[in-house]
Amino acid sequence: MANAGQKNRLVAVHLDESIGRGPPDIEHERAVAIFDLIDENSFAPVGKEEGPYKLNLAIAERRLIFDIRKEDDTEVMTHILSLSPFRKIVKDYFVICESYYDAIKSGSPRRIEAIDMGRRGVHDEGSRLLQERLQGKIEVDFDTARRLFTLVCVLHWRG
Template identity: 50%
Template sequence: MSEHRLSSVELDAATLPAATAEIEHERRVAIFDLVEKNSFEPAGADGGPYALKLSLLDGRLVFDIAGPEFARAHGLSLNPLNKVVKDYIAICDSYFEALRGTSPSQIEAVDMGRRGLHNEGAELLKARLDGKIAVDHETARRLFTLVTALYRRG
């Protein structure tokens, strides 16, 4: 039996918002990190590895999954994720601003908030995938990073 993991992740550029070079870089790094180490088990699949294509369609994040003798798509409404993603993007912006000239204690405080929101987003995403795709906490964190990068516009 094959491992339950992602071997590739593709973004459907036709359905994603336009991005700057910086945002494109964020997306590539998020994909690299996700593929490098993950635990990804679609319900009903005997084994992977799996190829994942992410797209945005009618306000839904679509997970199109293909593996050996397995193919399925799942759509998740983005509405439950909107607030935590927007808050996470805002605190990341604050974090990068703090790195440019604030005290170490202020940087640490913003970073703690950033990590807390990242964990909150990962747990929310994991809960939204429950019954469809089983992921561990670290995979959920990496997926949340990618989802956040998809939200960012150029």
């Protein structure tokens, strides 16, 4: 683990399962994002004791719920974030992802690369927005915000 000695980090991430599972491509994105997130992250609830932390992510009533706990499940904080500002970015990201997965099946390498560049750009935009919206509540670095944004998209998946 790249940041095992660091205290302000996540050691476990759980996604609310009430929304069901997505198709294999989405589930793969989820698994990779969780693995990468746990492997290397910077996560610090502002004004709280040092971690490490467990994170439960859920969506309820168009809000993203961060249920943050210590390793022993002691509650640290719950932060609720409106998803309204993310609606267009998430929608754009899913459209680009569908194009990307279609292109992988039958597209030219040049087309796949162009779509992937667009996909990464939209993903970066969503990651920056998430980082901004968490500012003052939960401090995360850009790579952690990227992985969390992937999970936000997975939680948005409605099948």
